[in-house]
Amino acid sequence: xxxxxxxxxxxxxxxxxxxxxxxxxxDAALTILVVGxxxxxxxxxxxxxxxxxxxxxxxxVKLSLVSLGVLLLWRLRERPLAWAGSVGVLAAYAGVMLxxxxxxxxxxx
Numbered sequence: 001x002x003x004x005x006x007x008x009x010x011x012x013x014x015x016x017x018x019x020x021x022x023x024x025x026x027d028a029a030l031t032i033l034v035v036g037x038x039x040x041x042x043x044x045x046x047x048x049x050x051x052x053x054x055x056x057x058x059x060x061v062k063l064s065l066v067s068l069g070v071l072l073l074w075r076l077r078e079r080p081l082a083w084a085g086s087v088g089v090l091a092a093y094a095g096v097m098l099x100x101x102x103x104x105x106x107x108x109x
Contacts (some may be wrong), residue, residue, distance in 0.1 A: 010077070013077050013086065017073060017074060017086060019090050019093075020070055020086070020090050020093055021066065021067065021070055023090070025063060026097065027062075028059045030100045031051070031058075031100075032058065032059065034103050034104070035051060036055065037107065073086050073089075
C-alpha cells in the first residue's frame with residue numbers, strides 16, 4: 001500500500017510542510033534575536049554575511065528560500081522521496097528549535 005493512496009495523505013503532507021514554514025519563521029526570528037544579542041553566531045557563512053548586512057534581508061532570503069523548497073516538495077508530493085525529504089526537513093527544524101531552546105535557556109538563566 002502506497003503512502004499516497006491514503007485519503008489523508010495530502011492533509012498530512014500539508015501539515016508537515018506547514019510545520020516546516022512555521023519553524024523556519026521561528027528560526028529566522030530567534031536567530032536574529034540570539035545573534036543580535038551576541039549569545040550565538042549564525043552557522044551558515046552565507047547567511048551570516050546577510051545577517052551582518054541586514055536582519056531584514058536575512059529574514060527575506062531565509063523565508064524565500066525555504067518557501068521555494070516547500071513549493072518544490074509540494075509539487076513533487078506524489079513521489080516517496082518528497083515525503084522523506086519533507087519529514088527530514090521538519091525533523092531538522094525540530095532539532096534547530098531544540099538548539100534555540102538551549103541557547104535561550106542559557107541566556108535567560
